[in-house]
Amino acid sequence: MTRILGIDPGSQRTGVGIIDIEAGGQVRHVYHAPLVLLGADDFPQRLRRLLDGLAEVIETWRPQEVAIEKVFMARNPDSALKLGQARGAAMCAVVLRDLPIHEYAAKEIKLAVVGKGGAEKQQVQHMVGIMLNLHGKLQADAADALAVAITHAHVRATAQRLGVDARQAWSRK
DSSP: OEEEEEEEOOSSEEEEEEEEEOTTSOEEEEEEEEEEOTTSSSHHHHHHHHHHHHHHHHHHHOOSEEEEEOOOOOSSHHHHHHHHHHHHHHHHHHHTTTOOEEEEOHHHHHHHHTSSTTOOHHHHHHHHHHHTTOOSOOOHHHHHHHHHHHHHHHHHHHHHHHTSOHHHHHOOO
């Protein structure tokens, strides 16, 4: 069994989702939640909340691999910079614990979970719920984090079948 932590970085809320991949390839839901960063005194303190929150998730749930969503270019440069800083803080929390990290673009995640790269957020939430047999409405950031973890599980399984590294299985080069 392999435990995967998915991270959907954000400067206000960062989604975390954990799944287990069993030997036969079955995906099982373990945990999901948003790390709420709002309420901190300033932006550096939000990043501190993010680091501390991820440290606690990693310590509690002990994932073996981590997948994170890549930053997309937002229309607002300030928002894009803050998102990039939050993503960097999340990556630091992971690499400081010597965990392997895999990166996926939003279109790749939507393609892996829904079947089309231009899927709407609600479609991703719906498919994550179906794939993990979760009932009720999923919080958006946590659902996105679970989608990142599911994407990595699919890429990982394909890589194993092909006998290549997970990064090579998804690469178009």
